[in-house]
Amino acid sequence: xxxxxxxSSGCPCHRGYADGMSATSLKERLIATLEAARVREQVLVxxxxxxxxxxxxxxxxxxxxxxxxxxxxxAMRTIEAVRLGQPIAETPxxxxxxAENEVIYQAHRGDTAADVVAAVNESYRGLIDAIDAxxxxxLLKPRPGGAGPLWRIVPGNGHxxxxxHLSYYFTEHGDLAAAEDAAVWAxxxxxxxxxxxxxxxxxxxxxxxxxARTDRAAKAVPLLASALRTRPDLxxxxxxxxxxxxxxxxxxxxxxxxx
Numbered sequence: 258x259x260x261x262x263x264x265s266s267g268c269p270c271h272r273g274y275a276d277g278m279s280a281t282s283l284k285e286r287l288i289a290t291l292e293a294a295r296v297r298e299q300v301l302v303x304x305x306x307x308x309x310x311x312x313x314x315x316x317x318x319x320x321x322x323x324x325x326x327x328x329x330x331x332a333m334r335t336i337e338a339v340r341l342g343q344p345i346a347e348t349p350x351x352x353x354x355x356a357e358n359e360v361i362y363q364a365h366r367g368d369t370a371a372d373v374v375a376a377v378n379e380s381y382r383g384l385i386d387a388i389d390a391x392x393x394x395x396l397l398k399p400r401p402g403g404a405g406p407l408w409r410i411v412p413g414n415g416h417x418x419x420x421x422h423l424s425y426y427f428t429e430h431g432d433l434a435a436a437e438d439a440a441v442w443a444x445x446x447x448x449x450x451x452x453x454x455x456x457x458x459x460x461x462x463x464x465x466x467x468x469a470r471t472d473r474a475a476k477a478v479p480l481l482a483s484a485l486r487t488r489p490d491l492x493x494x495x496x497x498x499x500x501x502x503x504x505x506x507x508x509x510x511x512x513x514x515x516x
Contacts, residue, residue, distance in 0.1 A: 283393045286450045287411045288385055293446065294416040295381050297423065297439065298325065302377060305370040315429055316362070321422045323365035323373045324358065329380040332414035335400075336387040336407060345401045384415070412451075417443050417463065424467055433471060440467035458487035466500035474504040482513055 281289075304318035316324070338345050365373065388396070388411065396408040404410075420443030427436035440463070447460035465480030481501075485491055495501055495514055504510050 283396055283408060284388055284391060287388050287396070287408060287415075290412060290416045290446055290450060291381060291385055291388075294419040295377075297416070297442065298322070298377065298419050300423065301325075301426065302374050305374055307370050312429075316426075318426065319368070319370045319373050320362060320366065321426055322377055323368060324361055325418060325422060326373065326376045326380040327361045327365070328414045328418060329384045332410045333380070333384040333387045335410055336384075336391065336396075339398055339401070339407050340387075340391050340395045384411070412447065416446055419443075421463075428471065436471070437467070440464055454487050458484045458491070462488075462491055462495075466498065469502075469504045469510075470500045472503045474507050474510065477501075477504055478509050478513060481510075485513065 301318045301322050305322060306317075306319070308317070310317050310320070335345060337343075397406045399405075400407045400410060420439045423439035424436040427433070427439065444460045444464040447463075448457055461480045462484035465477045465484060468474075468477035468480065481495070485495070492514060501510065505514075
């Protein structure tokens with residue numbers, strides 16, 4: 258997830274996402290993350306074509322885009338329903354996400370690259386418009402399923418999700434430097450735009466998982482330790498998280514998860 262060069266952020270605020278953000282609304286910050294994610298995602302757009310994967314079980318650039326489009330659509334529909342006080346028709350995150358992802362893959366694997374690429378801008382525009390229709394108070398309403406405030410559905414289906422798929426894609430294509438750049442980029446946005454200990458813990462955990470997945474315990478352990486200090490509830494998740502499996506047998510990791 259060869260030889261692909263690391264993608265630059267393309268975002269003018271890359272040197273410091275927090276610069277000038279003290280008076281910026283939550284809504285504006287969320288939209289800024291999506292605009293940055295759209296730029297990052299262009300590497301998948303550029304690599305999309307109608308050729309099937311040459312590696313069994315490995316997604317093409319087009320497959321990754323179709324997946325990201327569908328989850329942005331889910332976030333858009335959820336935000337609109339909460340804002341309007343309407344029932345949520347779908348809650349895939351509460352069920353078997355892997356099964357839902359397989360449904361998405363099968364539904365779109367036959368789509369043309371042109372159709373999938375056209376849907377990228379549509380999915381971003383739809384989600385941005387849904388956020389723009391909200392007040393900050395709307396975005397602070399409870400998210401369906403008790404998963405914190407509504408606004409957190411945006412990073413989970415926006416820049417964080419894009420970063421994960423870029424890191425998979427670059428790793429699969431032998432470009433670990435680009436994969437790391439994508440993971441660090443998402444961490445930077447989380448830490449600087451949403452400076453809250455709980456959000457920092459989630460960001461540290463995600464970046465720690467990237468380093469664990471690429472078998473770099475020296476970088477993974479401090480991040481995972483930081484995350485678990487703030488959010489001990491993540492230990493249960495970490496105990497089953499396959500991302501940690503490459504370093505799970507190392508003594509410092511076992512001590513961290515047992516402590």
